[in-house]
Structures are given as C-alpha cells and as structure tokens.
Amino acid sequence: MTEKLVIIGNGMAPGRMLEHLFEKAPGTYQVTIFNAEPRVNYDRIMLSPVLSGEKDYEEIIIHGDGWYIKHGITLYKGHKIVEIDRTRKTVTSDHGVTESYDRLVIATGSVPFIIPVPGKDLRGVITYRDLDDVQAMLLAAQSREKAVVIGGGLLGLEAAAGLASRGMDVTVLHVMPTLMERQLDPAAGYLLQKAVEERGIKVICKANTKAIVGDGKVEGIELDDGRIIPATLVVMAVGIRPSVGLAKDAGLAINRGIVVDHGMQTSDGSIMALGECAEVDGQVYGLVAPLYEMARVAASHLSGDRSASFVHSDTPTKLKVTGIELFSLGDFTDGDDREEIVLRDASAGIYKRLVLKENRIIGTVLYGETSDGAWFNDLKKKATDISEMRETLIFGQAYQGGSPLDPMAAVAALPDDAEICGCNGVCKGKITSTITAKGLTSLDEVRAHTKASASCGSCTGLVEQLMTLTLGDTYSPAAVQPMCGCTELGHDDVRRLIKAKGLKAIPAVMQELEWKTSCGCAKCRPALNYYLVCDWPDEYADDYQSRFINERVHANIQKDGTYSVVPRMWGGVTNANELRTIADVVDKFEIPLVKVTGGQRIDLLGIEKEDLPAVWADLGQAGFVSGQAYAKGLRTVKTCVGSNWCRFGTQDSTGLGIRIEKFMWGSWTPAKLKLAVSGCPRNCAEATCKDIGVICVDSGFEIHFAGAAGLDIKGTEVLGLVRTEDEALEHIVALTQMYREQARYLERIYKWAKRIGLDEIRRQIMDDADKRKAYYASFVFSQKFAQVDPWSERVSGKDKHEFKPMATVGFSQAAE
Amino acid sequence: MDMNWHQIGRIEDIPLRGARCVSTPQGKIGVFRTAENEVFAIEDHCPHKGGPLTQGIVHGKAVTCPLHNWVISLETGKALGADAGVVKTIPIRNENGVLSIALESLLMAAE
Ligand SMILES: Cc1cc2nc3c(=O)[nH]c(=O)nc-3n(C[C@H](O)[C@H](O)[C@H](O)COP(=O)(O)OP(=O)(O)OC[C@H]3O[C@@H](n4cnc5c(N)ncnc54)[C@H](O)[C@@H]3O)c2cc1C
Numbered sequence: 024m025t026e027k028l029v030i031i032g033n034g035m036a037p038g039r040m041l042e043h044l045f046e047k048a049p050g051t052y053q054v055t056i057f058n059a060e061p062r063v064n065y066d067r068i069m070l071s072p073v074l075s076g077e078k079d080y081e082e083i084i085i086h087g088d089g090w091y092i093k094h095g096i097t098l099y100k101g102h103k104i105v106e107i108d109r110t111r112k113t114v115t116s117d118h119g120v121t122e123s124y125d126r127l128v129i130a131t132g133s134v135p136f137i138i139p140v141p142g143k144d145l146r147g148v149i150t151y152r153d154l155d156d157v158q159a160m161l162l163a164a165q166s167r168e169k170a171v172v173i174g175g176g177l178l179g180l181e182a183a184a185g186l187a188s189r190g191m192d193v194t195v196l197h198v199m200p201t202l203m204e205r206q207l208d209p210a211a212g213y214l215l216q217k218a219v220e221e222r223g224i225k226v227i228c229k230a231n232t233k234a235i236v237g238d239g240k241v242e243g244i245e246l247d248d249g250r251i252i253p254a255t256l257v258v259m260a261v262g263i264r265p266s267v268g269l270a271k272d273a274g275l276a277i278n279r280g281i282v283v284d285h286g287m288q289t290s291d292g293s294i295m296a297l298g299e300c301a302e303v304d305g306q307v308y309g310l311v312a313p314l315y316e317m318a319r320v321a322a323s324h325l326s327g328d329r330s331a332s333f334v335h336s337d338t339p340t341k342l343k344v345t346g347i348e349l350f351s352l353g354d355f356t357d358g359d360d361r362e363e364i365v366l367r368d369a370s371a372g373i374y375k376r377l378v379l380k381e382n383r384i385i386g387t388v389l390y391g392e393t394s395d396g397a398w399f400n401d402l403k404k405k406a407t408d409i410s411e412m413r414e415t416l417i418f419g420q421a422y423q424g425g426s427p428l429d430p431m432a433a434v435a436a437l438p439d440d441a442e443i444c445g446c447n448g449v450c451k452g453k454i455t456s457t458i459t460a461k462g463l464t465s466l467d468e469v470r471a472h473t474k475a476s477a478s479c480g481s482c483t484g485l486v487e488q489l490m491t492l493t494l495g496d497t498y499s500p501a502a503v504q505p506m507c508g509c510t511e512l513g514h515d516d517v518r519r520l521i522k523a524k525g526l527k528a529i530p531a532v533m534q535e536l537e538w539k540t541s542c543g544c545a546k547c548r549p550a551l552n553y554y555l556v557c558d559w560p561d562e563y564a565d566d567y568q569s570r571f572i573n574e575r576v577h578a579n580i581q582k583d584g585t586y587s588v589v590p591r592m593w594g595g596v597t598n599a600n601e602l603r604t605i606a607d608v609v610d611k612f613e614i615p616l617v618k619v620t621g622g623q624r625i626d627l628l629g630i631e632k633e634d635l636p637a638v639w640a641d642l643g644q645a646g647f648v649s650g651q652a653y654a655k656g657l658r659t660v661k662t663c664v665g666s667n668w669c670r671f672g673t674q675d676s677t678g679l680g681i682r683i684e685k686f687m688w689g690s691w692t693p694a695k696l697k698l699a700v701s702g703c704p705r706n707c708a709e710a711t712c713k714d715i716g717v718i719c720v721d722s723g724f725e726i727h728f729a730g731a732a733g734l735d736i737k738g739t740e741v742l743g744l745v746r747t748e749d750e751a752l753e754h755i756v757a758l759t760q761m762y763r764e765q766a767r768y769l770e771r772i773y774k775w776a777k778r779i780g781l782d783e784i785r786r787q788i789m790d791d792a793d794k795r796k797a798y799y800a801s802f803v804f805s806q807k808f809a810q811v812d813p814w815s816e817r818v819s820g821k822d823k824h825e826f827k828p829m830a831t832v833g834f835s836q837a838a839e
Numbered sequence: 840m841d842m843n844w845h846q847i848g849r850i851e852d853i854p855l856r857g858a859r860c861v862s863t864p865q866g867k868i869g870v871f872r873t874a875e876n877e878v879f880a881i882e883d884h885c886p887h888k889g890g891p892l893t894q895g896i897v898h899g900k901a902v903t904c905p906l907h908n909w910v911i912s913l914e915t916g917k918a919l920g921a922d923a924g925v926v927k928t929i930p931i932r933n934e935n936g937v938l939s940i941a942l943e944s945l946l947m948a949a950e
Pocket residue numbers: 031032033034035036037057058059060067068069070071102103104105130131132133151152153178181266269297298299300308309310311312314341343446479
C-alpha cells in the first residue's frame with residue numbers, strides 16, 4: 024500500500040530529495056507538499072541574475088507544474104503550515120487544510136535575520152530571500168532613487184549589484200572592516216570593495232545601524248556616529264536563521280536548527296528534516312551542496328535503504344556578480360602551525376592565497392582569476408602533499424611540469440574524482456562517463472543527466488571544456504563560439520548583456536563589451552542592430568548602415584547589381600486591379616522578368632536601383648506595400664482556399680492567413696520567417712515544412728512550427744491544438760516573440776527550437792498563459808514602431824541618397 | 840599619366856560608415872566615408888564577381904561586398920583575409936568637406 028508522505032516547504036532541498044526518491048522507489052508514496060511561497064520549486068540561488076535582469080523567473084524554475092502532475096503530487100501553493108499534531112499525525116495550514124501523514128518531512132529553510140532597530144517595520148524595508156523580495160526590489164528600482172543594503176556578505180553584494188544595474192543609487196553598509204570577511208581575507212576584501220565601488224556602489228564599512236528613520240515609510244538610515252544616509256529602499260541582508268518555530272511548537276528537539284541524525288531523522292521516528300532548517304553534528308548549512316547531500320540521504324531512508332549517512336564537506340563560495348571573480352574555500356585564518364603562499368598582480372587585479380598546514384592545502388582565496396579553484400579544491404579534499412610542487416603551486420595547475428599548458432590541458436589533467444560542480448557534488452568522471460554512455464552532445468543534456476552546472480552555473484566553463492575533451496571537435500560549445508572576430512562573446516552572452524546592462528546603441532555595446540575592432544564587421548553589426556531593434560523597439564534608432572543592402576534599400580540585390588521587387592499580396596490573394604497595375608509597371612519600366620514565387624507572390628526582376636522609388640510609387644497607387652521578400656522578418660503567409668471554396672475545407676484558412684499576415688507584417692525576426700495555413704490535413708499550403716504552420720481541423724487549429732525546406736529539410740513539430748482563430752493568432756504571435764527574443768541572429772526557428780528544446784517552448788507557449796500573454800503584449804508593442812511601409816516612406820523622399828549616384832563627372836562637355 | 844580633379848560633392852552627402860557611387864567614363868566609382876570621417880575612393884566593382892561594393896557594409900577601413908561577403912580594403916583595394924584580388928583605388932581629396940576625385944585625362948579625351 025502506498026504511504027502518505029507530507030512535506031512542509033517546497034525549496035531546493037526537498038525538491039532534490041523527491042527526484043532521488045522517484046528514481047529509487049517510484050510509487051512508494053502519495054506525496055503532498057505545503058509551501059508558504061505561492062509557487063513551484065525554483066532555483067533560489069539564481070534570484071540575483073533575475074534581479075539584475077540576466078535571467079527571467081521562468082528560466083530558474085526547477086520543477087514546473089507539469090512535474091507535480093506527472094508524479095501525482097498535491098502541491099498546496101501559498102499554504103503555510105501552522106500546526107503539527109504528532110499524536111494524530113496531521114498537519115494544518117493557515118487556510119485550514121488538514122492532511123494526515125505516515126511520514127513527515129520538514130524543510131522550512133531559513134528566515135532572514137532582521138536587526139532589531141527602531142524603524143525595522145517601516146514600509147520600504149525588505150529582506151532578500153524569495154521571488155517576492157526580488158519583485159519588491161524591481162518595483163522600488165523603477166523610481167531610480169536611493170537604496171541602502173545592510174550587510175556586505177554574499178547576499179548583500181548580489182542585491183546591491185542587481186539594484187545598481189537596475190539604475191538605483193546604492194550604498195552598502197557593512198559592520199565589519201572588510202567585505203565578506205567570513206569568506207575572504209582583508210586583501211581580497213579590499214579588491215572586492217574596489218570592484219564593487221567601480222560599479223558605482225558606495226561602500227561604508229564599520230557602519231553600525233542605529234535606526235531606520237521615516238514617517239510611515241523609509242526615508243533613511245541613521246548610523247551610530249550620527250550620519251544619516253537617505254534611502255527609499257532598505258534591504259536587510261545580514262544573515263539567516265534556520266526556520267524552526269513550527270518544529271519547536273511540536274516539541275521536536277531543537278538547537279540552532281532542528282536536530283537530526285546522520286539519516287536526517289528528528290527526535291520523532293515519523294518525522295525527518297532537511298535543508299537549511301536541519302542541524303547535523305551541531306552544524307547548520309547555508310549553501311546548497313550539503314543540502315543536496317542531505318536530500319540524497321533522506322531519499323535513501325525514505326525508500327527503505329537505511330545505510331546512507333550524511334558526510335560533511337567544505338563548499339567553495341563564489342559571488343554571482345557578472346565581472347567579479349572570486350573563490351573561497353576552507354580555513355584561511357593565520358596560525359603558528361600554518362604557512363601561506365601569496366601571489367599578487369596589482370595591474371591585473373589578481374590576488375591568490377593558499378593556506379598550508381603540514382604541506383597540505385587547508386584554505387584557498389582566489390580573487391580576479393579563479394580558474395584553478397577546482398584544482399586547489401581537489402588537492403585540499405585529498406589532502407595531497409604539495410611539497411614537490413611548492414615553488415610553482417600558486418601559479419596553478421597549468422604551470423606544473425614545466426611549460427604552461429592551455430586551459431584544456433589543465434582540465435584534461437584533473438583526476439576523474441575531481442569535483443567540477445560544487446553545488447551538486449558532481450565529479451569529472453561522472454560527467455565524462457555520462458556523456459559517453461548516454462551519447463550527450465549539448466550542455467543542456469549534460470545538465471539534465473548529471474546536474475553539473477545546473478544550479479549556480481559558475482562551473483559552466485569547466486563542464487564545456489570537459490565536453491570538448493570528451494567529444495572532440497564534434498562539440499562546439501555555444502558559449503565559446505564567438506559572434507565574430509570582433510569579440511570573444513557568443514551571441515547568447517551578447518543578447519543577455521544588452522538587456523542586463525541596458526545597452527541601447529551599437530557603439531555602447533561595443534564599448535561596454537570590449538569589442539576588439541573600432542566599428543565591428545559585416546557579421547556582428549547586422550546582428551547587433553537586430554538585437555537592439557528587438558529589445559528596445561521604442562528607444563533604439565535603427566542603424567541602416569548596419570543592415571545588409573537588401574534591408575537598406577528594401578529590395579533584393581541580384582547578381583548583376585539590379586534589384587527585384589515583390590509587392591505584398593495578403594495571404595497570396597490578388598485581384599484584377601492589382602494585376603493590371605503590375606502589368607503597367609512591367610511595361611513602363613521594361614522589367615525583364617516576372618515570376619511567381621514559392622510563397623505565392625509575384626516577383627519583378629531586373630530593376631535598376633535608380634528606378635526603385637518610381638516603381639514603388641506606381642505600385643503604391645494600387646495599394647501595394649512592400650512584401651519584405653528581402654527581410655530577416657515576416658515574409659509571407661501562404662494559404663489554401665479552405666472552407667470558402669474547397670469541398671474538404673474545415674476552416675477559413677485564407678481568412679486566417681490574411682489576418683495573421685496583417686497582424687505580423689513589418690516585424691523583424693532573427694532570420695526570415697515564413698508561415699502557411701492549410702484548410703485541412705491534405706495540406707495544400709504545405710504548412711508542415713514552414714517556420715510556423717497551421718493545419719485547420721474540425722475541432723480547431725493545429726499549430727505547427729520548426730519546419731524547414733531549404734538547405735535542410737524537416738517536417739514541422741506540433742506546438743498544440745487551439746479552438747478558436749483568436750487563440751491561434753495569440754499562440755503564433757507569442758511563439759514568434761519568444762523566438763525573436765531568444766534566437767541568435769540568422770538562426771532559423773527550427774535550429775533555435777532544437778537548441779532550446781521543444782518541450783520548453785510548448786511549456787511557455789501552450790501551458791503558461793501568463794507567459795504567452797506577456798510575449799504577445801511585447802510583440803504588439805514593438806509592432807507600433809515596425810509597421811511602417813518602407814516603400815511609401817522612400818517614395819516620399821526618405822534615404823534619397825541611396826537611389827541616386829552622388830555625381831556624374833568626367834564625361835566630355837559636349838556629351839553632358 | 841595626367842590626372843584631372845573633379846569635384847563630386849560634400850562629405851556629408853555620404854552617410855557615416857556608408858558609400859555613394861559616382862558615374863565616370865572609367866565606370867562607376869565608389870566613394871566611402873568611414874566612422875572616423877576618412878574618405879576613400881575605389882572602383883565600384885568587386886574583384887570576385889563584380890558586385891557593387893558601394894552597396895556593402897562599411898566597417899573600419901574596409902567594405903564587405905554584398906554578393907558573397909569578400910572584404911575589400913578601402914586603402915589598398917586588396918581583398919582581405921583568405922581571398923585574393925584587387926580593385927583599383929582612385930585618388931581622392933577632401934578640402935574643407937568638399938570632395939574631389941582624380942580621373943585619368945587620357946580616357947577623358949577619348950570620350
Ligand atoms: C539570493 C540568494 C542567493 C544564494 N546564492 C547561493 C549560492 O550562490 N550558492 C549556494 O550554494 N547557495 C546559495 N543560496 C542559498 C540557497 O538558496 C539555500 O541554501 C537553499 O535554497 C535552501 O534550500 P531549502 O530547501 O533548505 O530551503 P528554501 O529553499 O528556503 O525553502 C523553504 C521553503 O519552505 C517554505 N516554508 C517555510 N515555512 C513553511 C511552513 N510553515 N509551511 C509551508 N512552507 C513553509 C518557504 O516559503 C520556502 O519556500 C542563496 C540564497 C539566496 C536567497
């Protein structure tokens with residue numbers, strides 16, 4: 024019989040425990056979870072990138088709603104458990120739901136510590152623990168006013184950096200003489216302070232908060248020495264306390280945390296505890312690696328294997344602020360029995376310190392350059408005697424054994440049991456063997472199968488190097504493939520940084536991201552121009568000089584330097600007046616070739632550049648606008664005649680196609696975007712090899728995407744079925760917007776979809792209505808600026824210089 | 840050979856990081872203006888398959904041909920990178936924003 028397992032708290036620790044449990048002993052338990060936070064399990068570590076804008080909340084979800092459904096879990100979102108009744112074996116939530124359990128797991132995490140000063144309850148004083156806090160900070164940041172962060176530790180600095188990148192004027196107050204003193208020695212703390220200050224953040228050390236002042240809401244902070252620091256937002260990040268109140272009321276053994284044995288068992292045989300709220304051997308933890316170890320142990324015990332036992336290990340600390348590299352591990356206080364090795368490079372801002380005891384590393388601080396962290400960690404863990412390499416140890420692994428090695432060789436030289444991912448405790452051998460055994464080829468797959476780099480992401484580089492080592496040339500790491508010779512950054516990094524840093528012009532991107540050339544090249548400039556058009560539709564001024572000629576003159580260049588012109592025919596439908604106009608234009612300008620295209624349009628080829636505005640003027644008289652047959656943008660929506668004419672038609676496919684085209688024309692996309700709508704599964708409009716296609720059926724509209732019929736041939740994938748035309752439009756538009764925001768320039772939708780994963784796309788577009796509506800709204804917003812007919816603009820004089828020679832000189836007087 | 844200077848217009852007639860073409864008896868000549876406000880003139884005829892270089896993207900002191908992406912140096916007229924080929928450069932001068940190019944007088948006489 025299945026037993027009832029109830030879990031209090033839905034954080035990262037119990038989430039991981041359930042993953043192990045379902046793998047080891049599926050179906051053993053009927054699981055119910057109560058979570059005070061009104062949401063699923065997400066990667067709390069990644070809140071800082073959400074705050075700074077480098078990631079969206081959707082990207083940090085660990086278990087989406089579908090996961091809970093799949094495993095038959097009842098998740099009570101926004102239910103806080105207020106009572107555990109151990110005699111009746113029930114728990115009761117603040118909304119009055121009572122649930123009985125056979126086994127109970129307490130995973131209530133921590134609560135942020137609030138310093139007990141006057142004014143701590145004023146409006147505008149918040150902590151930094153969950154998504155609600157991030158949202159409160161984002162809201163406050165819109166004012167661009169002053170913020171104070173109390174606490175110069177990991178959380179406080181990440182909050183400060185995030186708020187600063189959102190445009191706030193931030194001051195960090197830290198009670199100790201140097202920042203992050205628990206993880207860094209004073210020298211590294213000093214370098215860190217400099218780097219933080221370079222980001223425009225003020226740092227005041229030895230600052231004792233006396234009171235938070237304000238009338239109803241925060242107006243400032245008063246320090247011991249009488250100084251007042253004005254602020255409209257105060258973030259308290261001074262530490263956390265295990266959340267034990269509930270367990271204490273229930274009469275469980277409590278110390279700092281809920282006391283558990285090495286099998287995560289509390290003083291009550293039916294109740295376990297894990298995560299930040301649990302205390303083992305007098306230790307409580309605040310980083311995920313040991314919590315994941317607890318999760319492994321707890322899952323074993325729940326599945327009936329009582330042999331598993333918790334082992335303590337040191338976890339390195341890293342700061343997740345883009346551009347600041349620091350690594351700290353173990354014990355680095357001075358002592359008579361200790362020696363140290365220090366390396367400084369002031370100009371490069373590098374500081375490295377190893378603390379040795381009896382020729383073994385016991386502590387490491389790296390600042391500015393942290394790539395040897397994994398190696399030092401390994402030496403420390405294995406207590407390797409380093410006397411042999413003492414002279415060169417500090418220079419890192421690459422210098423051992425004579426000449427410097429490249430970083431790849433350094434990774435190759437790591438032993439199989441060297442830990443690569445600290446958060447998830449994944450070693451090198453596990454990663455390489457899984458890659459080979461499961462035939463993995465992408466970073467996402469490696470993350471899915473091994474969890475390496477799936478939590479805080481700071482070991483991504485190492486994991487990619489391992490992939491390159493294991494797969495050889497067949498793996499080209501996305502992050503390492505630069506956009507072009509002008510930068511080391513890949514497309515994804517550039518897109519992320521454009522948003523995170525609020526870069527709104529090509530020179531700003533090149534300056535901030537340290538382009539190696541003065542004004543880019545023909546590869547990066549069009550890509551940057553697209554990214555900026557897409558991300559800042561209202562603010563960015565399109566840079567025509569960074570567009571390919573076709574998009575600059577709104578026609579297609581041909582091999583002889585003449586152009587072809589394709590007027591838009593909505594849904595491929597035309598009429599006598601339009602055809603007559605085209606015929607007249609062909610005669611008047613002696614256009615050599617008229618041809619019907621694969622997208623149901625008419626192509627006029629061989630037009631001299633100088634004639635283009637006049638051709639467009641005539642076409643415009645009949646109501647034609649540009650067909651954008653040259654654009655990395657919406658090209659054509661091909662249709663069949665559907666239920667209006669065809670005896671098999673199930674819906675008005677022509678009407679829907681025209682509606683979509685009228686809604687979406689003018690939009691720029693990463694690569695060309697071609698659509699089609701077929702009125703029944705006979706599919707006369709060939710919708711199943713398009714970027715996006717619709718197959719109409721009796722019950723509605725089946726939306727397809729990610730087809731290809733060019734260099735590659737590929738049938739589409741099904742996105743999903745919707746009932747109405749309105750829904751079809753909303754889904755198609757949302758999908759297009761998601762693609763616009765995420766894909767790399769020139770990456771067709773099928774390549775992007777393969778990279779992102781079809782399930783992820785379905786999840787965001789089909790399952791997550793809020794997300795879909797948000798994409799839809801962004802598209803609609805950007806269309807306000809995009810839907811301008813470029814032909815009529817040019818007929819009325821825009822960019823005149825494009826269509827006329829600058830001068831005609833040198834011909835003899837008479838001839839002129 | 841004798842050179843004849845001809846005024847072709849002002850520097851502002853060319854967009855920054857852009858180009859215009861000038862019709863001459865020698866054929867079309869491309870006049871380029873870089874981000875740094877330097878001007879160059881070369882034949883508007885790619886050494887690869889004759890693509891109109893004035894229609895390309897201008898970056899640094901080079902232009903990328905719109906047809907098959909050869910990169911041509913505006914200073915020397917040579918194809919950069921792995922490609923080999925050269926277009927003729929034309930003398931150009933900039934006097935207080937007024938641009939002139941030099942054409943070969945022989946050809947003019949023949950016209
Ligand atoms: C901004 C930030 C950055 C971080 N960065 C890192 C990092 O870089 N590396 C690292 O290793 N760690 C980092 N951490 C720490 C890490 O996120 C935590 O250690 C980890 O998430 C704790 O997991 P947990 O499951 O124990 O508790 P939590 O994830 O805190 O989950 C506890 C959940 O229980 C709920 N709950 C509490 N009481 C009740 C109740 N009575 N009834 C129902 N539900 C309840 C809470 O609402 C909460 O959702 C960071 C934390 C934060 C906040």
